[in-house]
Amino acid sequence: MTIETWFAFAATAVALVILPNPLTRTVALYSKQRGRLSAVVTVPALALGLGLAFTAGLAPLLLVCFYAPSAMTAIGWVGIAYAMVYVLWCFQDPQVRAPLADNDNLPTRRFDRIFADVFVRCVRTPRYAIILAALTAQFLRPSLSLSLQAEVLTAIFLASIAGSALAQALIPSLALRGTKRFSRRNPALNKPGTVFIARRAVTAGFRRIAA
Template identity: 30%
Template sequence: MTFEHWLAFAAASAVMLAIPGPTVLLVISYALGHGRKSAVATVAGVALGDFTAMTASMLGLGALLATSAALFTALKWIGAAYLIYLGIKLWRAPVGGLEAASAPEMKPRRIFLHAYAVTALNPKSLVFFVAFLPQFLVASAPLAPQMVLFETTFLILATINAASYALLASAARGTIRKPSVQRIVNRVGGSLLIGAGLVAAGWRRAAN
């Protein structure tokens, strides 16, 4: 594999990661709802979720999802329902003054698990990796080292991307002072998550 192959993969991955999807919306919503303290837990959950999805794809789960309509549909609905649940919870979250708005409403462990579940259980990611990775593999070279390099590259880029969104959203949250504004932020974040869940539920296998 040449440097040009790796650079092409890195550039394509960076573009795909920058496009807001359910994971990015989750990161933004947690940053808006819980501040910078949630960033580490959220980003760690996203990174581990991407690692799980990529590894599962390389081991063949992605190919199985591509052929098993029942399994694909089940994972799709589980992930979509979970996003909608989180959105409703954030929409109904109580608000108060700045101190109350800044206090974490969830423990980092729960935030980590939520981010991991949403990222790892996204069937679109599993199928995407199966369709995406082979385009950059060199058949004449050993495949295992290439897959490890591509997975490591993607995970680094995904972590940077999630951290950037989290920090930007938490910085915007720092300007909030009034409970009425915090309520709007919670409802916007909740609406984003609900919308992401509805989009995930309506996403068709053929779209990939």
């Protein structure tokens, strides 16, 4: 693998974090509501969780490269198609587009539970392992040493993810840019069957009752 390939893969990993997604939004929210010190646990949790997802996606690709290297071309095209769908999903995900609440709506305060929360979010769904496999398929070469490629790609991925997540934690506005604050000035307007009563009519009614 050339240095150009390494840089391209690193840029791809960084783009995965920069794209709007629930994981980096969670890291940014913890930093915004718990302070930037939360990066001590959120960044390692994100790197470890996505690292596990990366391994889960890389293992099948290595098997295909070893036993059926000719199939990697087709897998690469399927991976490109899935990556396009994933980008669209990132921008339309309700968890990403949800407005920011003024109150603290995060699930936990303790750092150990924050670590567990971020880690579980990374591994509880297969979508991250699938997208990582789709992206990694663009860089694997069956003709080269598979073990060396696996080691180099894993190291580059972990370093890129950790650096990008740290930037999101230290500057949470990067991940929360464009997100509107939750605001409901007239909550009664959205309720079906709402009947509005004039203030003077209510006051007159109370006066009659008092009389």
